[in-house]
Amino acid sequence: MASDSDGAAVWGALGSGFRDRVAVVTGAAGGIGLETATALHEHGARVVLLDRNAPLLERSAAALPGAVAMPVDITDAARVAEVFAEIAERYGPVDHLVHAAAVITARPLLEQDAEHWHRVLDVNLVGTFSVVRAALAQMVARGSGTIVAVASDAGFRGGGGLIADAAYAASKAGVLSLVKSVAREFAGRGVRINALVPGPTDTPLHDGVPDELKQRIAAGLPMGRMGRPDDMAAAILFLSSPAAPFVYGTALDVDGGSMLR
Structure with missing residues (x-):
């Protein structure tokens, strides 16, 4: 995993707490989800990969010996509950x-309709609720566990920009609020929940974005480049690890200084 810093050394210091733990990653067929699943696998976790793209998910899991692929559409709440029961x-x-499962859209507001909003919110917000609820029930019953939900800086600053529209921004603002709400309601129950807040990140979700536009976005960031999936995976491992025992209900910006603008 390429990185500007020695990410492997950092993960080595944090990763001992993952050995033989059951780690479920959604959106794991590619991008941030796959990079995080790979990192967890490298540190001995028993990784279960979830995604609705079954063929790509199977190929991704095949590269991680012992990992399990379970195709699921997170907008199907009943099926999500069944999958988590099967995992347990x-x-x-x-x-x-x-x-990490999500869709990203960049449509001008006056070209959006109710169908567009329902699709984006069903995946990004309602899907998050279904997945978090299913995992949380198992964790609360046992009195331990960690949850990291991937949000977006668009949830803070709003959409209508180059690569994120109003529907996407609203859905990610909802994810941030959901994380805070779960943290408040379940404080003292042994479960830590946090949100990761990526800035502009070059993932397969942005495969349709022209390279020239990506370069313009990168040039506008203080660090001079877009984020990468391994940047996000490193932060997720930290939030999930014993190295962050007092990090709770927070939204961690991993954005190359994007919020400074």
């Missing part, structure tokens, strides 16, 4: 949840 039965209760 086959592998044990979930110790770590990384929720």
Whole structure:
């Protein structure tokens, strides 16, 4: 995993707490989800990869010996509950949840309709609720576990920009609020939940964005480049690890200084 810093050394210091733990990663067929699943696998976690793209998910899991691929559409709340029950039965209760599944859209507001909003919110917000609820039930029953939900800086600053529209921004603002709400309601129950807030990140979700536009976005960031999936995976591992025992209910910006603008 390429990185400006020695990410492997950092992960080595944090990763001992993942050995033999059951880690579920959504959106794991590619991008931030796959990079995080790979990092957890490298540190000995028993990784379960979830994604709706079954063929790509199977190929991704095949590169991680012992990892399990379970195709699921997170907009189907009943199926999400079934999958998490199956995970607990086959592998044990979930110790770590990384929720990275999402869709990103960049449509001008006057070209959006109710169908567009429902689709984006069903995946990004309602899907987050379904996944978090399913994992949380197992963690609360056991009195331990960690959850990291991937949000976006668009949830703070709003959409209508070059690569994120109002529907996407609203959905990610909802994710941030959901994380805070869960943290308040379940304080003292042994479960830590936090949000990761990426800035502009070059993932497969942006495959349709022209390189020239990506270069313009990168030039406007203080660090001079867009984020990468391994940047996000390193932060997620920190939030999920024993190295962050007092990090709770927070939204961690990993954005190359984007919020400074």
